[in-house]
Amino acid sequence: MIVLTILYILLAVSIIFNGLGIIGLHRFPDVYTRLHAATKCTTFGTIFMTFTIMVYGGAMYYWYPAQEQYLNMVIHTFVALIAILVTNPTGAHALARAAHRVGVHPEKAVLDHLADKEEKE
Amino acid sequence: MDDFKRFFSTFLLALGTYLILTFAAGVSIVEGTPLWGYEQLVLAFSVALIVASVTSHILCRKDDFRMLNPVRWGIMLVYLIPLFIEMVKANFDVAYRVITGNIRPGIVRIKPGLEKDLSITLLANSITLTPGTLTVDVDEDKKELYIHWIKVRKNPTETISGRFTKWIRRFAE
Amino acid sequence: MIDFSYPLLLAVGIFFIYILISAIRIFLGPTAPDRAVALDTINTMVVASMVGLGAATWETLFIDIAIVYAVLSYITTLFIANYLEGVGSK
Numbered sequence: 606m607i608v609l610t611i612l613y614i615l616l617a618v619s620i621i622f623n624g625l626g627i628i629g630l631h632r633f634p635d636v637y638t639r640l641h642a643a644t645k646c647t648t649f650g651t652i653f654m655t656f657t658i659m660v661y662g663g664a665m666y667y668w669y670p671a672q673e674q675y676l677n678m679v680i681h682t683f684v685a686l687i688a689i690l691v692t693n694p695t696g697a698h699a700l701a702r703a704a705h706r707v708g709v710h711p712e713k714a715v716l717d718h719l720a721d722k723e724e725k726e
Numbered sequence: 727m728d729d730f731k732r733f734f735s736t737f738l739l740a741l742g743t744y745l746i747l748t749f750a751a752g753v754s755i756v757e758g759t760p761l762w763g764y765e766q767l768v769l770a771f772s773v774a775l776i777v778a779s780v781t782s783h784i785l786c787r788k789d790d791f792r793m794l795n796p797v798r799w800g801i802m803l804v805y806l807i808p809l810f811i812e813m814v815k816a817n818f819d820v821a822y823r824v825i826t827g828n829i830r831p832g833i834v835r836i837k838p839g840l841e842k843d844l845s846i847t848l849l850a851n852s853i854t855l856t857p858g859t860l861t862v863d864v865d866e867d868k869k870e871l872y873i874h875w876i877k878v879r880k881n882p883t884e885t886i887s888g889r890f891t892k893w894i895r896r897f898a899e
Numbered sequence: 900m901i902d903f904s905y906p907l908l909l910a911v912g913i914f915f916i917y918i919l920i921s922a923i924r925i926f927l928g929p930t931a932p933d934r935a936v937a938l939d940t941i942n943t944m945v946v947a948s949m950v951g952l953g954a955a956t957w958e959t960l961f962i963d964i965a966i967v968y969a970v971l972s973y974i975t976t977l978f979i980a981n982y983l984e985g986v987g988s989k
Contacts, residue, residue: 609901616906620913622817623944627917629824630924630940636932637874638829639924641860642820643936647943648855649817654910654947658954658962661903674959676750681962684746685950688966689943692973694854694861695847696939699980701862701874704932706984711831711874718835719863719872747963 608664615657623650635712636704644697648689655686729782735794736785737778744770793844793898801897808893812856819857823876832878833862837870838887845898846871852890859886907955914948931986935979942972 629642659679666675705719748766762770792798823829840846850861850871858876865872873886921944924937946969953961 609903612901612903613906616910619947620910623914623917623947625817625821625824626940627920629820630921630937632824632827633829636930636936637860637862638823638831638876639933639936641858641874641876642824643940644854644860645813645816645820647940647947649813651943651947651950654950657907658950661901661954664901673750674957678954678957678959678962680746680749681959681966682950682954685946685962685966685969688969689946691851692969693939693943694851696973696976696980697854698850698861699977700932700935700939701860703935703980703983704930705833705862707930707932707986709930709932711833713829713831716832716834716878719833722835722865722872 608660612657612661615653615660619650619653619657621650622646622653626650636709637701637711640697640701644693648693651689652686655682655689658682659686731791731794732786733778733782735791736782737774739785740777741770741774744773798897801893805893805897808889809852809855812852812889816855816857823858828877830877831874833872833874834878834882834886835870835872836883836886837868838883838891839869840891840894840899841869842899845894848894848898849887849890852894853886856890904955907951911948911951911955914944914951918944918948931983935976935983938979939972939976942968942976946972 623646626642626646629646630639633639633642659682662675662679662682666672666679669675710717710720745762748762748770751762751766838846838849840849846864846869850864853859853861853871853873860874860876861871862874863872864870871887873882875882875886879885918941921937921940925934925941928934928937946965949961949965949968953959953965
């Protein structure tokens, strides 16, 4: 029963933070702040989704040690977690750099060292 | 010697990936344990040998093999704990900004003082996952990072990267 | 023995609604990078849904596909970013 409660909490955290990312995608004014919401919140939410699966599969394997597909699933989900954790911030970094090169500047920016540097060149 | 080291590290990476993905896949050497079968092991070694011999020139192009040291990987695993705490803070921070719309953005330049490519990449990824900051561009000659900061304050280098630099310097420099 | 497949299916349904909402940003987005950001978000959501579906039906194959999808969508994002940089610098 404790396991079920933990699973519900993890799943709720995942859904809430993914939803927060989507809300931020629509509420923030420009592409950089949207990237903030989209990257941080969806990465965090998806990590908690994988945590849910890992706890679920781990508990099932603990109760039925003969069923090896549960352990297999936990390990594959862990690999998916690493893939998400490595690729998502790097993709956001590439998109932000592309946005700045295209000429989208941050709205209401108080200072912009990168634009200063590009002007100098 | 460098050729062999490059081959060996590619081989280890390919073998490790194959063995992790086929762990607990059904057949096992020892009855009742979730290990690999003989066929799996033979296949893993031969596939890793083929992959290493074909693609060994891609990995470790700069002839720098410091990441073969397992201690560095251990510290990297420990580093995930402070990173996770920062991620929790970051998400509540974004939640606050989404609800109130309280932003004062700007792009600032920081000089973290790291030299290697791997450590700068790790620092950039960590900065992207932590509160209010997003890496936009990197100056590869001067080793400087350009950060989009959602609420600009004083002293950017120390505030943004201070707590990560000392961790990353331990295992990736 | 616990059965957690129905909450997981519900979560996947909610993620599907999220995907539809972020697709609105693809149509609205004033600039091209905005659309790329929305696409990146959708890709992450698809990975989360695939992992959830895999656990709900106990099909490890779905999770393998989720790993491959994550890596391929990352490469797609890099290509889009590279293409945008090329367009902007002309």
